[in-house]
Structures are given as structure tokens and as C-alpha cells.
Amino acid sequence: MSATSELYTAWSTGTPFTAPLPESAHPVLAISTLTAGLYFAARYGISQKQSIAFDLANTIPSAVLLGFGIVFLFLSVGLYV
Amino acid sequence: MRLTATSTLVATIIAAISLTSSAHAEEFWSEQDVPLVPQTFKITNLLRTLDLSKPIIREITSAAVQNTHADQDQTDYYFPVDQAYSDNLAFITAENRKTKEPLEVTKDEEFYDAQFQYYKIKLATPLPPGEKVQITVRTSLTNLIHAFPTHVGQAEKQKFVYFGNPFALTAYPATKQKTTVITPNNVLEVHEHPEEVDLVVKNNQVILGPYNDVNSLEHGIFEVQYELTGAVPHVRRLRREIEVSQWGNNLAVEEHYNFVNRGAELKGQFSRIDFQRNPMGIRDGNGALGFQTKLPKLARDIYYRDEIGNISTSAIAHQPDYIQLMLKPRFPLFGGWNTTWYIGYNTPLDGYLRKIAGTDKHILKVPAISPMPDTTYEDVEIRVVLPEGAKNVKAVLPYEVDEIEYSTTKTYMDSAGRSTVTILASNLIEDHAQDLLIEYEFSQTSYLTKPLAAATMLMAIYATSIVFSHLDFKIGGSTIKK
Numbered sequence: 001m002s003a004t005s006e007l008y009t010a011w012s013t014g015t016p017f018t019a020p021l022p023e024s025a026h027p028v029l030a031i032s033t034l035t036a037g038l039y040f041a042a043r044y045g046i047s048q049k050q051s052i053a054f055d056l057a058n059t060i061p062s063a064v065l066l067g068f069g070i071v072f073l074f075l076s077v078g079l080y081v
Numbered sequence: 082m083r084l085t086a087t088s089t090l091v092a093t094i095i096a097a098i099s100l101t102s103s104a105h106a107e108e109f110w111s112e113q114d115v116p117l118v119p120q121t122f123k124i125t126n127l128l129r130t131l132d133l134s135k136p137i138i139r140e141i142t143s144a145a146v147q148n149t150h151a152d153q154d155q156t157d158y159y160f161p162v163d164q165a166y167s168d169n170l171a172f173i174t175a176e177n178r179k180t181k182e183p184l185e186v187t188k189d190e191e192f193y194d195a196q197f198q199y200y201k202i203k204l205a206t207p208l209p210p211g212e213k214v215q216i217t218v219r220t221s222l223t224n225l226i227h228a229f230p231t232h233v234g235q236a237e238k239q240k241f242v243y244f245g246n247p248f249a250l251t252a253y254p255a256t257k258q259k260t261t262v263i264t265p266n267n268v269l270e271v272h273e274h275p276e277e278v279d280l281v282v283k284n285n286q287v288i289l290g291p292y293n294d295v296n297s298l299e300h301g302i303f304e305v306q307y308e309l310t311g312a313v314p315h316v317r318r319l320r321r322e323i324e325v326s327q328w329g330n331n332l333a334v335e336e337h338y339n340f341v342n343r344g345a346e347l348k349g350q351f352s353r354i355d356f357q358r359n360p361m362g363i364r365d366g367n368g369a370l371g372f373q374t375k376l377p378k379l380a381r382d383i384y385y386r387d388e389i390g391n392i393s394t395s396a397i398a399h400q401p402d403y404i405q406l407m408l409k410p411r412f413p414l415f416g417g418w419n420t421t422w423y424i425g426y427n428t429p430l431d432g433y434l435r436k437i438a439g440t441d442k443h444i445l446k447v448p449a450i451s452p453m454p455d456t457t458y459e460d461v462e463i464r465v466v467l468p469e470g471a472k473n474v475k476a477v478l479p480y481e482v483d484e485i486e487y488s489t490t491k492t493y494m495d496s497a498g499r500s501t502v503t504i505l506a507s508n509l510i511e512d513h514a515q516d517l518l519i520e521y522e523f524s525q526t527s528y529l530t531k532p533l534a535a536a537t538m539l540m541a542i543y544a545t546s547i548v549f550s551h552l553d554f555k556i557g558g559s560t561i562k563k
Contacts, residue, residue: 007518014435019330059543067536080329
């Protein structure tokens, strides 16, 4: 019982949770990051045998942006991951 | 000196004789149950109310107890419950009758008795010798009433029978005690077995007592038959899944119910014509027509489905503090009929999750179950899925449950899996809808796990593509000249 009450007082004195991003930003961010990610992916995709440096300079930003884009896409359609 | 010694000796002998003669109230001495707890109290007056107006029986025992110990302050008052009722006892609370402050009740492990389970009630302040205090104990007992007759017609009122103890079970002797049994309508029949106990029937009350000089752990049986309309709602299995998403600031709740109506069974076939044509029959019968439950005020995306699909007979009413959800199953549930369904909704997380400033500790507070009125829950499984990256998880509940397990679940976009708390409980009632508290540690960098996991997968594909695009698979060379 005391474990409950001390956890309860800790809860009452805690600060309410704030999301890392406001929910209204989810659709906007989803579309923008997905677009940017796909731009880089396309840039890599249509390139003809450029140097590895060029390839990596396009795939790494593309992967990161698309990764974030997928998370925001899931959140904006209601699949709260 | 001698005179005083002799007179004290004589006084002791007289006291001994009077004590044994006052034990005459129990004719069969060998059958007297001797309580194992220290006999440091005496009950001067006890009033017990047995409320039978709902399927869950509520027993309220108010006792004025006096410390009979010669010189020691007492803090522990023991309340016995028959071991036969250990599966039926759903909830027990105690409070000081005058000040209304709640007292701590714990199940006693020290005094084991094959017949009685003792509950230790701790008094707020130690009671000096000779002083009195008034304690009220409230217990809720489930599954103790039986439909009698067991089968009734569709529009007939159902009747129940309850067998009980005419004496309040006490660990200490009581100078005076009285029990009042309250039924919803006029009492139909009362019987006493086999001892003759004084009882008076007044409309919807049976008054047993007042009895004087009742020994501790006194037993008897009395039977009361009464009418109670309406279903006896019983959830055989409830699985409540709560999913916490910190990325999306969302708490998703999904509850799966397996429900049965434990009222009197239907005699003959169900007649839809009679059911729809006779509104009085619907009121007097024991069909469960709908359920009500309360959802949080900001719940959204509420769904009510079963194996077939969506059930459209549901309605929502917005109240100031909560949302009233009214569900109507696909068919009315008469005695013995059962159905299954599941409901779910999303709510914003900031009402439930709090962070302790300066640390990574988060505390989640959710109601353990969402209560349905007068419902007993047989088997309850509460699963809370925490966000990925939650560590050092600890869950506490204000009452005892069967088991608390910690495991990992893998679901959408998970790489390491999400910490899960599974709580198994049985025999819960509405009163158990109290707060479940879960504490865990979640660092801010754990937010990046999901996007980077997705990015890593994509990068693996890109890397393969880069490697293959820089390798030369041309067959033949330009060296062969013809």
C-alpha cells in the first residue's frame, strides 16, 4: 500500500508529459520528409555510374529522411507507433 | 494480609465459576470454535446490514469495540471471514465510523485456521486499555445468491435464495449484536436452520436479533427468499490492452469481453413476438438488454465490434466529466446466455503520463478496469504495452492481484521489442476500478530508435544497390579479336 501511495504522490508532483512534436505537425512533417527522401532516392536512382561518394551522399539522407517520414506517416494516419 | 489473600482467592473462584456459567450460551462446548487471534478486544455493540438489493451482496458491519487488555495499547483488530467464502469475497474496506477515515486492511498470514481467514485492521491510533472505538467494515461478496426457481418464463420475475449466518462472525465475544437483511422488494420467505433464532420480518427487511452475549465465531444458518428483477451481469473473461505511444502522444485502449447473464434460465423457448409486444415483460424479466460504461472525456475513435464485425447498436452521451457509452448487444441476454465483444478507443496521453523533472522516470496512471455497474469479473488480464526503450518497469496496484508479469512484445516498427506488463486478477467488481501505476525509465534518445531502425533497413537496400551498381558483370571483353 505504501508503494502505491508514494508512487501516487510522485505522479501528482510530476510534470505532465509533453509530446516531442505537436500532433498538428504530423501530417505536414510526414509529407515534407517523404518528399525530400524520395527526391534524394530519385536522384540516386537515375544517376548513371557516379562515384561511390555521390551515391552515399544521396542514399544516406534519403534513408534517414524516409525513416522519419515513415514514422510520421504512421502517426498521422492513426497508427500510433 | 491473610484476610485479603483469602478474599482474593474466593473472588477468583467466584469469577471462574461465573465465567464458566456464562459460557452456557454454547451448549455444545466441544463445538465451540476458538479464535486463534489474541483476545484483546470485546465488542459492546454490533450492527450488521446485509444488502441483498443487488446481485453483489454488500455487508456493512459496524462494531463498537473496547480494549480489554489490562495495560497494553492495541492497534490490530482482526476480522474473520469464513474460508468457504474466500472465493466470493471481492472487496473489503474498513473505516473509523466517527471520523470516516479509512483503515488499513491486510489479509493475515500469521494465524492460519482451516475454517476462517482473518483480516487485520490497523487502527489509526493505538487504543488505550478500556477505551472504545467504532469500526465499520464493508465487504462485497459475489456469486452467493442462487436463482430459485432455476428456470423462469420470459416475462416472469426471478427470485433468489440466500443462505447466511444470522450472527455476525466476530473474532471477539459480542455483548450485543443485531443483523438487518435488506431485500429489494418484500421478503418472500425466511427460514432458520436448525437452531431457533429470533427474527422479525418487516416488509423488505429481516431483523435478526438483537442477540445478547454472543460468543466469538458464532454460527448458524438462515435462509431468505426474495425477488430481484434484472440480469446478473458476469464477465467471464476480460482482456484489457493498453498501448502507450509517446511519439504520438496517445493511449490506445482495447477491451475484449466474454459476458454471461447469471440469472435464472429461460423456461421454454425465447419468443420474439412476446418480447417485442410486451414492454412490461421487458421490465420485469431478467434479460440483459444493454451495458453502460464510462470512457474518458477525450476519448476518440471509439469502436464496438465482435467477431462478425461492427455492432451498430451503440450510443455515446457526452457528460461533463466523462463519455457515457451505451452498448446494446445483437440479442437480449437471458439467464445463461452469453456473448462476446470488444471495444476500443484512443485518448491523449498527457492526462495519464507524468515525468519526474530532472530524471528519465515516467509514471503512468490508468484505471485498472473500466467499471460496469453491478458486474462481477471472473478472469481479468490487463496488458500494458509501453513505448520501445522503456526500462526498469515496475507496476503497482492498490489491491492484491494474482500475478504481475513483465515481458516483451513486438509490434509495428519494433526492433528490440516493447516492455509489457501483464496483470492477472480474478473476482473483481466495480470497486476495483482504481488506478494502476506503472513506473519506467525512458530517455529522450529512445525516440530516435524507430526512425533510425527504418532508416537502417532502407540503407541496407541502398547499400546492396550501390555495391551491385559498381560491379562489372559484363560477359566477355574487348580483347578477343577476330
